[in-house]
Amino acid sequence: MKRPAAAFAATCAIGLLLAASPPGPAPAVPPSPAAADAVRARNAATFEAVWTTVRDTHWDPTLGGIDWTAVRTELLPRAEAAADDAALRAVLMDALARLKQSHFTIIPGELAAAAEDEPARTPTAASTAPRPSRVARAGHCGATLSFMARTGTPDAWDAVVTAVEPGSPAEKAGISPGVRVTSIEGKPLGERLPAGDGLERYERAMVAYALTTADPGTTRTWRIEPLGAEARDVQVAYATDERPHSKFGSLPSLPTELTWRHLDETERTRWGAGNHEVGLIRFNIWLIPVARPFDLAMDTLRTADGIVLDLRGNPGGIGAMAMGIAGHFTPEASDLGEMRSRDAVLHFNTNPRRVSTAGEPVEPYAGPVAILVDEGTASTSEIFAGGLQYLHRARIFGTRTAGAALPAVTTVLPNGDVFLHAIADYRLPDGNALEASGVRPDNHHQYARADYARDGDPALAEAVRWIAAQPASPAHAGPHRDAGTTKREP
């Protein structure tokens, strides 16, 4: 089965790129007073741009009660004194972290400016300091890690392999789902992780993702504990991410992939689906290159007994795409939720897809729809999954999503970096926010290591069993069926 491991790559790919962005080179000689003044002025202008943008465009003029002026008073001097862009970014992120909301981050200019599949440019035109060149593509090992709460021990976590891509370096190293990883290069995992049940979930997911990536060609020693077997060390290689990359506006070049297929007989038998025809569509990000392939996949899967959409590790992308993709599953224009900025309210209305890629009239798919999610499922993915769950049009399987769902735009800063900032709140039609709370699966329970060892992919297994249990609906052209619940846990 195609893995969510690399799918999860996209989850934190951007975050990793940001984190991995090397700092600017240390100057060989002290800068002249004039140069130092120029850097100081540029730093101040950059800080002010971020500070005023938040003040003027955040949907909540009170910023949740934060004394934003005090933040400026505290941090502007540090920003001015920053020795390089990395130090300046740290100050900016310090300020933005006070908001305790997703979608406020700084994208290094060299990453934002890099074209698809090309090394980042150096230096940026807007920067007075030279920037290092780097290749945007990272390496990954093909395993997906997840931090699972250790029973009975507060704020302690087990790093568990939840998926392994077939043929990947991780699989070649003997790693399989359900394995616990206790250390990498001798450093224990699961310690000093962000505690909490809000955005911290996504932060832990990012940490887990970072552990599965490294510069291509790197080999690291993982100490693993398979279920019922002795702990042992394995050598895990990190290979170049060969997936297609694409670029949207000021966002960095990102891996962009959609795969779809029918589950094979072995899978259907293993998961109790018998002769049911089950389609599986997985895509790792909401960018335009996946839109047409999704339509083509739907043309083929339209007669399936059920469709599984795998959004695990999908960090979102272009928000408006949720309306088009959801239109494949909604017979009428339906409201997925609303974004509310300072001066407008916009609804994510689905566009019922009544024409095939061949230009033939069709009806939106009316069979059962299952959506797989995890803590790396974020933003547009949450808008989509949460909206279809609210509409009773899909049943959600997996683990609770990231809770990072705010519509955002970008602004180029005076130092050449790009500021991603949210401009609107987002709510489901019932008024519930997705930010921080995320989308709760309908089958909300924590999978155990044994579940992964037994089923390989317990979330997919549950989804397939659910589809097999649904009554047949010839041609799936009738009214959509109730496939979920609007009940949300407090």
Added chain:
Amino acid sequence: MNTHRRIARPSLAALALACTALAHGQATAPAGNAPAPAPAPAPAPAPAAKAPAAPTFKEVPFEGTKPSAKDVLTKHVEAIGGFAAWDTRKAFASKGGIEVPAVGIKGTMETKAMCPDRVSVVMDLPGMGQTRTGFDGTTGWTIDPMRGPAIMKPAELVDVKRDANFRRDIELAKDPGKAEMAGLFSFEGHPCWLVKVQQQSDAGRVTSNFYDKETGLLSGMSMTAVTPMGAIPVIVVIGDYKDFGGVKLPTRTTTKVMGQEQVMTVDTVAWDGVADKDFELPAEIKALRDGAAKGAKDANPAIDASPADPSPSRGSTR
């Protein structure tokens, strides 16, 4: 000239918000990594707030006799070439650019229009692909990569029918209808007469047009645009008028929506080379229209083929 009004509606590109969880602040650059505070004098006072939600126009005192709405509308037509010059224009084609700075995208835009109200717009934006919009006199439609093909709903169609008429300003000056003078306003820093315009076909919607007090040229508009996501307040700033074969057209239109901007520019204009076929409905739209017409209740054929593979069981973007 009304081409600016046609493109004043914000394209979905302007609303292509980056709903991407890039990284939460603490995870990207932990606060603890920030360098220690350097001794420095207290920062300068915070910059004054700009209020993006506030209107960019404000009434200014005026003593004297205000011109009538018809006078202002007529002066505008004269400023852009006059009635005689415009009466000979039956078709219009332009090429230019479109930019959405907030998303960081910039592409091309091509428009064709024909009297009385047919229009076709094609936008190509890197990273977003091609978006097409049209009105053939009956059916308004869009095909964009984000939402797929769609026929406009009646509420959207009102705007499209109005904006598709590239000679609307000429007709408006001849028959102002319910147009009324609302006073002198400062719009984008320039004194402008505000004329509130509402024609019978506008379904009760009022557009606030700002005409430069000195030149008579239309400087901008304030309106509520109806999009597939709902109604949005929009400010349109129009400028950089240039002569194209004896009439003047604005070559830069900035649409301000939700604190963001969409900038459209015009590079070339032609008054011929437009044919009926330019406004024919695309196959997808015909299918939607025909499917809707017959209910499409039983039209759910098994489409087992994609263009690349007649009977695939799997696929990918690779």
